[in-house]
Amino acid sequence: MSKRLRVAVLGPKGQCGACVVDELLSRGHSVVGISRSPPKTWQKPGDYGGIPCNFSDIKGLSKILSDGNFDAVVSAFAPPLTDLKAVYEVGVEGHGNIKMAILRSDYRGPLVIIGGAGSLYYKNGIQLCDDESFAFKHWYAWPDVHLDYMSTRMYDHGQRGFATFIRTFKWARGNRENPGWFSWLFRPFASLFLQFSRKTLTDSSALGLILCSRAALTMWEGVRETSWSFLSPPWQLRDKGIRTGKYEVHVDDTMGSAEYGIDNGIYNEDMAVAIVDEVENNKLNHKHWTCTGPIGLKEW
Template structure:
C-alpha cells in the first residue's frame, strides 16, 4: 500500500511511520523538518505546506491513502480537505483526539469535571474537525481514530480494544493506550477498513 503521511516526525506520526514501514508499506512522509527523517527502505520524504492545497495535492496524488497526524490547532480543516479532494485520493484517516468521546450519555470528556485546561483548545478543535468530517467529507472514505484519555510512549503489544464514540477504560477505570499500539490500530484500519466514515477509538 502507498501511504501519504502528513506530520511524519511528530509523536504519533513517527510511530505510524515506523509501523507502516515495518509492515512493508511504501510511505511518503510529509513534514516541515524533513532532515529529521533518516533514509529507510520504502520511505520517500517530501516537504509541503499544509496551508497550500494546490501545492500539497500533487504530493498526495497517486497514494492509496492519506493519513493526517498533525495537531488540529496547527492545521486548517478546509485546506486539508481541499488538498485531499484535489489529489484524487479517496481514503483519508485522521489521527483524532479523545476530548469528543463520551464518558456518559450526552457528556463528552472535554466537558467532564477535571478536564485539563492545557489541552482544552486542542481538544475543542479536534471535535470541530470530527464534526466537519461528518458534514463535509461525505465524498471521501474517511476515518477518525480517537486515542484513550492518556496516550504516551510505551510498548507495542498489539493487544487492545476498539470502540466507537465512548471513552474506553480498563478494570481500574484508567483510560490509556501507548503511542505504539495506537499506531498498530491505525495501520490495521488502513489494511482492513472497518470504520469508513466513522470515528472509532482504541484503548486497553
Template sequence: MKIAIIGATGFVGTAIRKEAVSRGHQVLALTRSPQKITPSSVLAVREIDVNDSEALAQALAGYDVVVHAFAPPRSDSVQERIARQTRGTQSIIKAAKQAGIERLVVVGGAGTAEVAPGVPLMNSYFFPPEYEGGARSTAAIKELLQAEKSIDWVFVSPPNILEAGVRTGNYRTGKDNLVIELASGRSYLSVEDYALAMLDEIENPRHHRQRFTVGT
C-alpha cells in the first residue's frame, strides 16, 4: 500500500513509520523536521506545514491511506494545543478530501476512552492534570471527525500509559472502553505494539467512522 504519515517524526508517528516500512509498504513521511529521517527506496520524506492544506493535498494525491499523527508541542498551553490541533486537523481533513483520500487513520488519545459508561478518562477524578493538554486536543480531533460524512475515518485510542518498549505482537481492542489489564489493573501498551495495531487496521480495516481502543 501507499501510506502517507503526517507527523512522521513524532513519538507515535515514528513507531508507525517504522512498522509500515518493515511491512514493505511505500511510505511518505510528512514532517516539519525532515532532517530526522533518512529516505530510502520505500520511504520518501517531505517537509510540510500541516496548516497549508493546498500543499498537503498535493503531497497526499495518489496515496491509499493517510495517517494523522500530528500533535502540537507539549510545551504549549492547554488552550494553545487545542487551537493548534483543531486548525491542523481541519487542514488535514480538507487536504484529504481534495486529494481524493478515502481512508484516514488517526492517532487518538486515551483521555476520551471511557472508564465507566459515558465517563471519559479525562473527566475522571484520577486523571493526571499534566496530561490535560494532550487529552483535550485529541478530543478535539474526535469531535471534528464525528462531524464528517464523506471520509472513512478511524480514531485509535491508546491506553493510559503508552511508552517505548518492546514489540510483543500482542494487544487487545475495545470499542469505547479504556483497555485495562485484568491481572494488574493498569492500562498499558508499548508504542511499538500500538503501531502494530494501527498497521493491522490499515491493512485489514474493521472499523469505519468510529473509534476503537487498544491495550494489553
C-alpha cells in the first residue's frame, strides 16, 4: 500500500460490500459505509464509520460525496430480493440515483461499480443474460457443488422457499442425468418440476437482479466525467469462502474477451482483493471487467 486511503463503500452490509470493507480495513485504509442503515461499528478492527443515506436522496448522497474527502468510492449497491417483481425497478432506480449523485457531486476520484455476471459477453457477441433459455440452461449446467452453495446461501438469508426450490432442482436434474435403479418411478415428477423450473427461471421477474445490473453498465458506458470501472462478477460467485489472494482479471468487450468469467467463478473474499487492488492502483479506468479465482476449496 502506497498510502492510506479514505474510501466510501455504498452498500456495506451486502455479501460483496462487506468483503470489500473487510479487505480495505485489513490493509489499513479508512472506510465509510453509506446506506439506508449502515453498521455503526464493524466486526473487524480498523478505522470504520457509517453515514446513513437513502439512495433515493440524490441531493443528500451528492453532498456526502462532495464533503467526504474520499480518495475512492466502491458501489456495492444491490436491490433487496424480498419482492422479486420489484427488483428490476428498484435496482434501476438505485443505480441511476447513485450515478446522478456522483456526477452532481464534486467527487472525481476512482469509482468501482459492482454489477452482475449477465453483462458478460460470449465470443459470438451475445451477453449472458440474452443467451437462449437464460437462466434455466445455465443453472442446468452448474455443478452440484454450486447448487449446494446456492441452497445454503438462500437458507442463510432466510429464503427457505428458494433454497428448497434449488435442492429440488438438483434432485430433478440428477434423476434425469444420472438415473438409478428406481429413478424411473419418480421420472414423471422430476420432468414436471424441470418444466416448472424452466418457466420460473426464464420469467422476467426472476431475472430482475441480472437485468438491472446490465442496465447499470449501460448507464456508465460513454461517461468520461469520472474515472469509473465496472466489475461484473463471474457466473459462479460464492461468499463465505477462503481468501487466497489469487485472481485473474479479464477485461470485457463485445468480442467475448472475458467469456472465461461465464464458465468460472471466484470467492467474494478474493474478488474483494481484486476490487481493493483496483481502488489502490486505478488501472481499469472506463473498463468493464471480471475476475476469476480458485473455488471449491471448502464444503458447503
